[in-house]
Amino acid sequence: MLEEAIGKLNYNTQIVLRPSILLGNRSEMRSGEALGQWLAKNLDFIFFGPLEKYKGVEVETVAKAMVALARTENSKQKFVENLEIFEAAKTF
Numbered sequence: 001m002l003e004e005a006i007g008k009l010n011y012n013t014q015i016v017l018r019p020s021i022l023l024g025n026r027s028e029m030r031s032g033e034a035l036g037q038w039l040a041k042n043l044d045f046i047f048f049g050p051l052e053k054y055k056g057v058e059v060e061t062v063a064k065a066m067v068a069l070a071r072t073e074n075s076k077q078k079f080v081e082n083l084e085i086f087e088a089a090k091t092f
Contacts, residue, residue, distance in 0.1 A: 007077060015069050017062060020082040024059035053082050061085065064092035 003016055021036045040047075040056025047055035065088035069080065072091070080088065 003079075013073060013075065014077045015066075015073055015080060016078070017065060017069075017080045017085055018082065019057045019062050019085055020054045021056045022059050022062065023056045055082065055086075057082060057085055061089045064089035068092040 006016075007014055021033075021040050023037055023040060026033070037056065044055065062085055065080065065085040068088045068091045069078070
């Protein structure tokens with residue numbers, strides 16, 4: 001619903017990043033997220049093939065992808081899934 005609402009604001013470009021579990025330090029502690037981060041970091045070898053799209057992503061990688069996409073993307077609306085975030089970050 002949020003993505004649809006933002007789309008109605010008529011920005012020239014709308015880029016929506018859809019990362020999997022975010023890896024990084026947080027000021028607040030949520031036990032479910034802490035467990036998810038631990039699993040994503042310590043069992044990352046299981047995230048290949050069809051599971052690769054669920055691989056945890058560092059917040060720095062997401063930030064690099066945001067900047068890279070903001071510099072290069074010119075489509076009206078773009079949805080960037082987790083694996084595309086890794087690729088976009090490489091171009092930063």
